Ligand SMILES: O=P(O)(O)O[C@H]1[C@H](O)[C@@H](O)[C@H](O)[C@H](O)[C@@H]1O
Ligand SMILES: [Mg+2]
């Protein structure tokens with residue numbers, strides 16, 4: 610664990626530097642481009658911040674590998690090997706960034722032998738630096754984090770996202786999931802607009818669970834470790850073991866809450882992050898049935 614502390618501290622330093630670029634652009638006029646749907650946005654700042662983070666890391670750790678959201682969007686192969694790998698979302702919450710909705714985060718995870726060794730989520734506008742090292746606990750601005758420990762789904766506040774999909778199957782699935790959870794009943798549904806911040810709210814105890822279908826490894830790899838190091842549970846939406854490449858996740862305060870959500874929530878078909886999108890004729894996005 611201590612072996613990667615220096616890397617993590619470097620990650621925290623460059624996240625703070627990148628945040629300055631994001632906050633300066635946050636208030637400025639933005640040129641917005643579309644990716645997989647009219648709600649999947651990217652800006653020049655997303656691309657610039659990712660390039661800045663990767664070049665600074667590569668300069669210090671030339672043998673390390675990268676999985677970056679905007680590098681993959683530009684055609685780079687998404688492959689997690691046993692090599693030390695930085696998994697980066699330069700701006701998580703780009704729709705929020707474009708609208709100046711004040712929740713945008715930099716998410717940086719670091720994996721070796723396909724196991725996450727540390728995770729950093731920097732919520733820039735809030736100035737909240739969430740971090741965790743495997744086996745070392747979870748912190749926000751150096752204050753220890755603990756989940757709520759809530760075991761009763763009827764006393765739970767659940768966070769989710771509608772995501773970027775706008776096809777009928779995805780929208781019907783996600784709204785049905787929300788309706789079925791509310792009918793249990795749970796005490797509320799929230800959506801912050803950034804998967805990374807949604808998920809670290811479970812680590813703070815401010816939410817009792819988060820679930821999502823369709824997000825990517827760079828959205829949640831860091832926050833998944835932060836949740837487990839805060840005493841939480843992270844599973845696939847079907848209740849099986851979490852797999853950051855599956856694009857399906859439940860993060861919860863306790864196993865009973867996680868398992869209850871897994872009983873209710875249904876996923877729509879999604880190509881895995883590590884599947885070749887070219888093999889699937891929908892551009893590597895969640896498959897629409899065209900309903
Ligand atoms: O594209 P960015 O990096 O902003 O990530 C967001 C995804 O785009 C959303 O679909 C998803 O629903 C989450 O909001 C996720 O944070
Ligand atoms: Mg993201």
Ligand SMILES: [Mg+2]
Pocket residue numbers: 655678698699700701702703
């Ligand atoms: Mg992003």
